Amino acid sequence: MENMAPKYKVFNPKNENCTVCAVLNSIYRSDSFQIETEIPKQFGKGYYQRIIVKPSMEINISDVTFFERMTMVGGQGNPQYCFAFCLGDQFRWRLEGNKEEYEIECGENYIFSGNQVKSICSFNPGQRFWGVSIQLDSEVIKSLIHYMEKEHSCTGLLGSSIFYKRKFSYNIKRILNDISHCPYRDNIKRIYLEGKILELIGVYMDELIFEKGSRHSSVKLSSSDMEALHKARRVLDENIISPPTIGELARLVCLNEYKLKNGFKGLFGMPVHAYVIDKRLEMARFLLEYKKLGVTEAVLHVGYNDASHFAEKFRKKYGFNPSEYTKSL
Template identity: 25%
Template sequence: MEVVFRNSAREVLHKDKLLLNREELMDCSAWEAVQEERKPFWDLRFRQFYSDGIHIGYCNGDVHQELHVSTVEQAPMPCIAFLQQGDIVTMAHGEEQPQHFTSGEHNILLNAYTTAATVYKKQQDLKVFVLSFLPERFLALAENTSPVMEALAEYVAGKKPSFHKDCQNLPLTPKMHMLIESMKACGYRGGLRKLFLQSKALELLALQCAQLEEREKRPVPGAKLFPEDIRKVHQAREILLHDLQHPPSMSVLARQSGLNTFKLKAGFKHVFGNTVFGYLKDHRLEQARNMIREGDRTVTAVAYETGYSTLQHFSNEFKKKYGLSPKEVKGSRL
């Protein structure tokens, strides 16, 4: 699989292999590399570390001209992209709106290393830090942590409206900067290096999730809902539940129902007493329990039909809600 570099006129400048291949990571237990890349269009230095499902990557350098970079689509590899310095616009595969990062911002991406297009402005001293996880590792970390982490896990597991798409980028805090710089400067070797980098990576993830939790708690100015808005919220519910395996993203759901995302979110809370994500999750699990009670499907089939990409994640969510595993319900017919 390759990555294609184009100029502002969309002329191909260069083709190369992907910097990070998810499938290759899954076949190794640990890996570290340092790379310098000098091309007419940029001079960059990359450093990467991978171990136990956690990938840490950072680069810095100069971009000599506006650059448009595209790759083939890969499976999800959830990550937090921290732009310490620079200006980048990225468009994920399947998305309709670009995500613009400027200095001192971070956000969640489904896969930072495979995008439909990423635009680098001409700039000096670009500094990017990326913390990525194999999906299985992230799902394990997210279990029984916080509502934000669980929502992210559902997003990573796939087949639900994107969690972060309508969220603005968050600011890097001094603590985040300090952690990132300590990871860059890590002087340990061997097992101590692995322990240090993994611990700091998890601390960085916790800081970001705490920041997201804090934002979720902030009061949102009320939006006056007219009868027509309420009707559209009910219409949005029907669209959302029409295909549990492939529900629309938040922005697509808003557009199809004729609401902006703010009124869609506020309307769901007002009408159904739940978030869009929360409502979908509860409906999926209720449908799953009904299917299991009927007894004519395997638990694996039920998980797939209700939109879960892994049996383990489905079983964890099911037991968390009902206190019994899917197999226990199937055996007892409760």
């Protein structure tokens, strides 16, 4: 199968005969649909997996912990977007020729766009490097961004930097789990993964538009109002299980309650209370499906006290009762 060229390549600047780099380069040189290899046991534990869904789309999954400090340099010159999602420990790296250090924490993702220069990554002993990255042809993403910016009358969805970082939602985490634990093989797996990647991009872009407040709104807001409302949404995201009251939230973001309620609905398309419910339900579905919690445990975990009320909201959002959902898993 034709693969994206040139090939990705890594090397250890302190050891030109690095065994770990040789193992990784054997993966990157391969044109196989799927290849997985474990880290040599004397250096650490874990695995790397690479799946070439098609020439313009590939998936890399890693879950690795090194026993000693490891430095690797890698990169390729062809234009592409890389969506990377951190599921493990905090991770830092920098780009060749640039002193600025980038950082990503568990629950965050980044996008590299354009012609990426070589990246220099250092792995500390005991650090769990666990994540999923998806590489896509740059023209595919550029076309999609252009369409969405035009459709929603907004600009700069990903900003002007080659690096864009944000937290990812439970909806995104659910799709990442589906990708990592695909139950199919061969061509069926290829079709399934391509569909999941397209779903991931669609959900990601929709959430990005939501966060930017770029959906059509009849509410006129100043730049300071917009900044305060985005802060209000961040506060809710960080305290979704036990959110502040409207009055408390209004004081935190320095808006009166009327402007908070009307501005939030106008900017994000739903009232504050509905937003909290929606995010709790996303979290609950993830806990039921991937953490295998019982319905009662999930209800309490996401901040509900009334199981019947939770079931009603869950059914309204997803079309089935939570108990029915757990039986179907």
